[in-house]
Amino acid sequence: MTRERGYSLVEVLVSMAIMLIVTGSVFQLVNPGQSSAQVQPEVQDMQQRMRVGTDSLFKDIVMAGAGPYQGAVTGSLMSFFAPIIPRRTGRLNPDPATSVFDDRLTVTYVPNTYSQTSITVAMPDTSVELKVAAQANCPADTNQLCGFHIGDEVLIFDASGNFDTFTVTNVQAAAGHLQHRGQMFNSPSGYGPGSIITQVKSHTYYLDATNRQLRDYDGDNGDFPVVDNVVGLKFEYFGDANPPTQPKPPSGVANCLYDSLGNYTATGMTTLTTGGGSLAPLPLAMFRDGPWCGSGTNQFDADLYRVRKLKVTLRVQTPLAALRGRDATLFANPGTSVSGQKFIPDLVTSFEVSPRNMNLSR
Template sequence: MTVRRGTFDRESGFTITELIVSTAIMLVVTGAIFSLVNPAQGSGQAQPEVADVQQRMRVGNETLFKEIVMAGAGTYQGPVRGSLNNFFAPVLPRRTGFTSPDSYTTFRTDAITLVYVPNTYSQTSISSDMPNVSAELKVTPQSNCPQGEQLCGFSEGMGVLIFDSNGNFDAFTITQVQDNAGHLQHRGQDLSVPYDIGASITQVVSNTYWLDRTTHQLKQYDGYTTDVPLVDNVVDLRFAYFGDVNPPTAPRPLIGTANCIFDASGNNLLPTLTADEGSLTALSGAMLTDGPWCGGGTNRYDADLLRIRKIRITLRLQAAKPEMRAKDTGGVSAPACNSAPYSGLFMCPGSASGGERFIPDYTVTFDVSPRNLNLTR
């Protein structure tokens, strides 16, 4: 029997050309996949920072709104009642208080002092004359004062306001209460003017809100010794003021006497202005620092501050991480910051290199009309 020898096909491998082509295709496909994944990863890293900026903006907005809307709230018990705006300017465009106060001639766009009377029983008057160098005062018992307390509920650490009908005011902190002696002691600085018997005294809230441009923080100053940071990474804060075109009508002096608003004949010394913001007019820094001056000592204030009816707030925040901020064309380079106001995306540029990781600064502008400054409108 004859056996037929079969033939077997030889198995062929890949050529070097085929390997190169297949590798190139694989690299292209892999690169395309990573190009889709990388932006998503960048966006995932940015979203927590976006939420953080929005939350800090919410805290800043709500804090300023609640405080400004209360500005000027006055006494509602005791010998005198009504908005503080009838007695002095409860909104001041500067820092006031015991530590590092601004001069009364200062106008700052990034600081505001707000004064108002909270819900309190401690509203009465002084029962004896009070010289401006005195650290002690006596108060008059009133029907609204807590029963069994000689000093109308005033206590150590309480913020207190004393004011009269002549446009004078002083805020201070109670350091000691002596019921047996029937008087209070306050922190050591002199008052701006002496006060006659019958001047009003009440518990008060007096805070300055200002931008620390060194630490980029919105801070609250309590008027005594404490500055508390409220919001981090704030790169701009601006306050603008709008007022009544008609001159203020209070405080009005007694007939035959004059003050910063009226002459001895009862004629108003301030002009009527032209409206340029609806029924209101913009109050510039120059207008609010040129007099006539009301009050006394370091608590003097421009009479036009009594016109304020609306405040416009601009608040600008940045991402906390520099890698989420990029350089604007034409702007400064990190770590320097651009001067305010700045219209670019980043007040303080960072090191971000991809658009998917950019978090532009957040800017919010809103108006607040303090209700206690608009009671006659």
């Protein structure tokens, strides 16, 4: 008769220890995989949102200042007024006329359009019949309004630096009825015959800190989210070190730089240092001390004529607090994650834009 012998206590303990070591090793391999599976989709989402935000900002800022290219008057809007203003303008909730901010800006440019002409009858009121010149570039149509249609956003401006934006609300046989975005003209005397009128694009990009969104306001009724979970937006300005000498209006017309006799009047403006480069940093304080150009809610500081380049910084975060750590240098809104394998730092990107139509004189 044979005697069966079982495992000793020592053998059992050794076996259990080996099993625990192997099992622990397996979990060590599996856990990072689980963390990666949760983190990677969020990283890709943040990168995609950053691409959308930077692309939207770049494509409109680089167009800033594009002006009429057909008709009697052509060239950059810089020859008339500042096409980049560091505040919100427009019909809904505009910022005070002399205020400036580093987390918002309004850009203005003329898109590809045949609707570029001048008015033939003075426009003294906020809502009037608009009569325009039938220039060679105007498309052939029956309303004699150079291709303007209901709903078009249009810009009117003159050599004094005044400008206003409108919405076409009606098109009649030989006149269009326009509604001004504001309650009254910014130009104190309206616009005389020969003032330029064209279709326009206006974009105010700003940070909605409450909803953590990058938003785009069109100056009228449209205010649209561009990117969610944006926690930082900053615009920095660079430009000519010397005070601006352009635009110079025609004889008999004054603006913020010249009187009606052609004498330069902006003699108190500061000459800056470039620090070795071709452009000087333009601090925001320069844009709120005058001399003031334009009028009404569209007033702007003459130093904005110096602007040649912008630096844009955009910061996005993951919406999941469980994937945000507690280090305030990495997270604008610290979260609850304590694991180095399960947090995603805020994504920050900076880029520079030199609007082509604001550098034509360089």
